[in-house]
Every structure is written in C-alpha cells, then in structure tokens.
Amino acid sequence: MSALLKRVLVVDDDPVVGKSFNRVLSQKGYVVVTAQDGREALSKLQDGDYDVVFTDIRMPGMDGLELAEQVKARKSWTPVVIVTGFGSQANEARAKAAGVSAFLHKPLTPEQIEASALQAMAQPVMPTATHAANVAAVDITQTIAGLHAEVGRGSEENLKKLGLLVAAPFIGLAYFLALPFVGLALLAGMGVKAGAEKFMKAETRAQVWQVAQILAAPFIGLAFVMLAPFVGLAILGGMVLKLIAQRLMTRQTLTFLKNVALFFAAPFIGLAYITLLPLAGLGTLAWIGLRQKNNKAEPQ
Numbered sequence: 001m002s003a004l005l006k007r008v009l010v011v012d013d014d015p016v017v018g019k020s021f022n023r024v025l026s027q028k029g030y031v032v033v034t035a036q037d038g039r040e041a042l043s044k045l046q047d048g049d050y051d052v053v054f055t056d057i058r059m060p061g062m063d064g065l066e067l068a069e070q071v072k073a074r075k076s077w078t079p080v081v082i083v084t085g086f087g088s089q090a091n092e093a094r095a096k097a098a099g100v101s102a103f104l105h106k107p108l109t110p111e112q113i114e115a116s117a118l119q120a121m122a123q124p125v126m127p128t129a130t131h132a133a134n135v136a137a138v139d140i141t142q143t144i145a146g147l148h149a150e151v152g153r154g155s156e157e158n159l160k161k162l163g164l165l166v167a168a169p170f171i172g173l174a175y176f177l178a179l180p181f182v183g184l185a186l187l188a189g190m191g192v193k194a195g196a197e198k199f200m201k202a203e204t205r206a207q208v209w210q211v212a213q214i215l216a217a218p219f220i221g222l223a224f225v226m227l228a229p230f231v232g233l234a235i236l237g238g239m240v241l242k243l244i245a246q247r248l249m250t251r252q253t254l255t256f257l258k259n260v261a262l263f264f265a266a267p268f269i270g271l272a273y274i275t276l277l278p279l280a281g282l283g284t285l286a287w288i289g290l291r292q293k294n295n296k297a298e299p300q
Contacts, residue, residue: 008053010055018032021034038063042067055082058084213287216286
C-alpha cells in the first residue's frame with residue numbers, strides 16, 4: 001500500500017516532536033499536520049479525515065488519553081497511536097480500553113515512526129465491546145455532568161428569586177415607613193422658611209438657621225454613631241463567614257446561605273433607613289436653608 005497522500009495528525013505541545021514526524025514521514029509521501037493540544041486536534045479532525053493520529057499524553061487542557069477517547073467516539077475508524085515519555089500500566093490500560101492501535105514510548109527513531117504509521121493504518125478497525133462500553137460510559141458521564149450543572153444553575157436562580165420575593169415586602173415596608181417622615185420634614189422645612197421670611201429680619205433668620213443647624217447636628221451624629229457599629233460588625237461578620245464558607249461549602253450551598261442572610265437582614269436594613277432618613281433629611285434641609293440665608297445676609 002502506497003503512503004502517497006496519506007494524512008497524519010501529530011498532536012504534541014512540544015513543536016520539536018511535530019517537526020521530527022514531519023521530517024521523517026513527509027519524505028515517505030505522507031501529509032503531516034500538527035496540533036498543539038487536544039482541542040486544536042479535534043477542530044482539525046472535524047474539518048477533515050486523517051489516516052492516523054499520533055498523540056502525546058501530557059498536554060495542557062485535554063490530555064492525550066481523553067483525546068483518544070474523543071477521536072474513537074467521533075470517528076471510530078481513525079487509528080490512534082499514543083506516543084509518550086510518561087508511560088504507566090494505568091495509562092496503557094485506559095488507552096487499550098479506548099481502542100488505540102499502539103502505545104509507544106519516547107524517544108522514537110525514524111524507523112519506528114514510519115513503522116508505527118504503517119502498522120496503525122494496516123490494522124483493521126474493529127472497536128471491541130470494551131471500547132464501546134468505555135465510550136458509552138464517557139458519554140453518560142458527560143451527560144450527567146451537564147444535567148447536574150443545569151440543575152445547579154436552576155436551583156441558584158430559583159433560590160435567588162425566592163429570596164427576593166420574600167424580602168420585597170420588608171423592603172417596601174421600610175420605604176413606606178420612611179417616606180412620611182421625609183415628607184413631613186420637607187413640609188416642616190418649607191413652613192419654617194416661609195414663617196421666617198415673613199416675620200423675621202434677614203439677620204434674625206440667619207441666626208435661627210444657625211441655631212437649627214447646631215440643634216440638628218447632635219441628632220445626625222447620634223444616628224451615625226448608633227448605626228456605625230452595626231454596619232461595621234455586619235461587614236466584618238460577612239467577611240469572616242465568606243472565608244469560612246469558601247473553604248467548607250459548595251457553590252450551591254453558598255448561594256443558598258447568601259439568600260437566607262439577605263432575607264433575615266432585609267428588616268434590619270429597612271429599620272436603619274427608617275431611623276436615618278428623617279434625621280438626615282432634617283439636617284440636610286437645615287444646612288441648605290442656612291447656606292441660602294447666609295448668602296442673602298451677606299452685604300452685596
């Protein structure tokens with residue numbers, strides 16, 4: 001059988017290996033194509049057929065044994081030869097189960113390279129029952145892994161939606177309770193401003209606003225003082241729990257616990273807004289009014 005126009009795919013992350021195969025086999029009439037890793041090899045196999053595939057075992061990403069299984073699962077008629085410097089009984093057993101044609105150890109002489117190509121192409125491709133069972137097991141494992149990933153993502157989304165659904169009433173209640181205080185503060189500020197402009201002189205109004213600012217400052221500061229320890233403890237506790245959880249729990253468990261924490265924290269967050277917003281609103285209005293009155297009171 002002539003080797004003319006026989007296509008050979010050499011898969012190895014070491015370019016020297018590909019050049020060696022190309023130098024030896026191209027002189028014998030073979031067309032040699034090289035690939036740096038398993039994914040590149042599968043891409044080239046998808047674009048066309050090859051008469052034999054030589055592959056290393058240790059490569060980045062997909063190793064040679066997995067590549068051999070993939071090749072035999074997709075194109076069972078394609079001979080695969082393992083060429084490695086890291087041979088072991090376990091690797092040879094897995095390669096045999098995958099249906100490879102030969103398991104060779106580096107380094108190879110030019111004569112061994114040519115002989116292994118001829119031998120691989122001369123062998124009839126008859127997938128054994130062991131190989132078929134191995135391919136089926138690989139497919140089933142990949143299918144189960146894919147389903148597990150989909151179920152996990154679905155569970156995370158459902159838990160997140162459930163947490164938001166449960167927390168929504170508390171968040172809405174917080175805003176509902178806070179808004180009247182903000183509105184009353186705005187109305188009070190407008191009323192005080194109107195009364196001051198009608199009954200007080202400019203200098204008197206400036207003094208009143210200064211007094212209001214002084215009186216409001218302790219309440220604003222008190223609100224921040226009361227809330228700051230809780231916020232700090234919550235942040236510190238969250239960091240500690242996150243570090244512990246990352247070491248001890250799966251991603252699905254972490255997501256579930258995060259949603260539970262948000263559910264229980266929502267009322268306290270709402271309470272913080274209810275406590276802080278009226279005081280902050282009054283303080284802001286007093287400060288703005290004071291700035292305006294001071295500007296008006298300054299001589300032009």
